Amino acid sequence: MNPQKIALLTDSCADIPAELCRQYDIFVLPLRLLFSDGEYLDGQTITADEVYERLPHEIPTTSLPAGQSVEQIFDQMIAAGYEKVLAVHLSAGLSGTYNLVRLMGEDCEALEVRAFDSVSGSLGIGLTLIQAARMIEQGCTWEQLLQAVPQMLAGTKVFFCVDTLEYLQKGGRIGKITAVAGSLLQIKPIITFAPTGELINVAKGRGRKAALDKLMALFRESCPKDGDFLAAVVDGGIPEEGDALRDQLMPTLPDGTEVIRGQIDCTLGTYVGPHLLGAGFQVIPDWRVL
Template sequence: MIHFFYDADSEMSLAVAKEFGIDDPKYFIKMPYTISGELKYCDLITPELSTSFFKKVRAGEMPTTSALNAEEYKEIFEPAFREGGDILYVSFSSNMSATFNHMNIAVKELKEKYPTVTFTRIDSKAISMGTGLAVIAAAKMLKAGKSVDEIVKYMDELVPRINITIVADDLNYLKRGGRLTAIKALFGTMLQIKPIIKLTTAGTLIPTTNVTGRNKALMTMVNEIADRASEADDLPIIIMQGDCIAEANRVRDKLQSLLPKADIRLMDVGPVIGTHCGPGTIGICFIDGQRPEPVKD
């Protein structure tokens, strides 16, 4: 038996989770965030959850995220360890959070208690539906009866090809997350400069090209992805939107016109990622020949 876990930083929607048969709540790891002074745990994303979160943010609330502790990880994983078999966890990038230090402590203790159980974590080196694409791929392989070893081998090839490109609207959120300096955020805001953010081979996000004007930045992103993304891949292209549905629809329509055979889906940014990128964020998650290592301008 294979117990398949993934986490809320994948920003998997409830609808897509149901589509691929991965909506069992006991295998979904909710990640903590705080808003309006209340600690919450991010669930599978629904339009209602995303809308409610961004309504509070636009009203001036400043959310924060935090890490699960070792005891919380033990509570999540121990039922699967107790049942026995193989445990497979497709996670978001370990270079984006210290939470995996806590997870390692929990898993070490559980392995000592249940020595016959195998635990395998696949680091997607991604976030949001970049991780979600890896989760979908693993779910499809599990449904086809593939073993953990076969899935790991496939992921070794897939993960470097998972790409994310993001245009954020409010640079102050990137400043808070340490991805832009205060000076760059200030002058970028004054001059309407929108950095295009990309996922690196190390599994981190950094700003790359600077484009003046939001619409120009979005179209620059779309045109680049149209040149790089594969229409033939069996995984979809995912457009993530943070409370900017009209713009996201225009981005999707333009990208679909350039890639008419591609399966392009529109999904909502959730609270965990929305905390760091803010409202107005549009990101595109897709499969490319390889993941680039962007260099700062």
């Protein structure tokens, strides 16, 4: 436990590598998936690869974490000696997880809980928790952290290349994404998060290579021209292609830029389907001046 007694909480859609969760003692709430044969906990009782195997036959219903799970995690934090909780969750435009934790945190007298809507997903959330953990290690106070988090969220951008809009349409998570006609022409959409937290279509490419070239161009155009930032690459069941995307991006980044490598969780995998590739970044704020 850190001297500031600040616990870090997120959900399974943050896609933080397990070794980093252990290193920084990040608590993770699993979202739930309901198939015809029962309920599964994202990342705990079912894996994303297992979800992809099932998707052609059945698209599960997804649900926010159970209230009991939130209570149990709060109890674990209290038992460990934490007094404050910084919680950052999947975009409220896609899930009610943020509001659940916010409301339950207000009722938890033993902890001071501050919950934030990431207005993002995957490592767009995870980067915030990783940076927050490092700031706490460096002596960042609770007050400084609460001022830094909105800056981190505002300085975050993620882009995803998906094979098809089929799963987003069927799952009702499509937001303002326009239908992309021409599946026979292999049109691949590039999506990101709108300021409202919904997913929107920002570009498209004819064929996988053209779409990935567009994704990398959007990433480079959006990256800050000065200052430090963390980068991230994520894949949906295609780790070799994810590694290749990371290797292609690395030469375009400033020397010393860290790239966090992750895999899409079960819940987001259900929304977008298999074979996703994504890249994003988050600006590192100077919390010492806050």
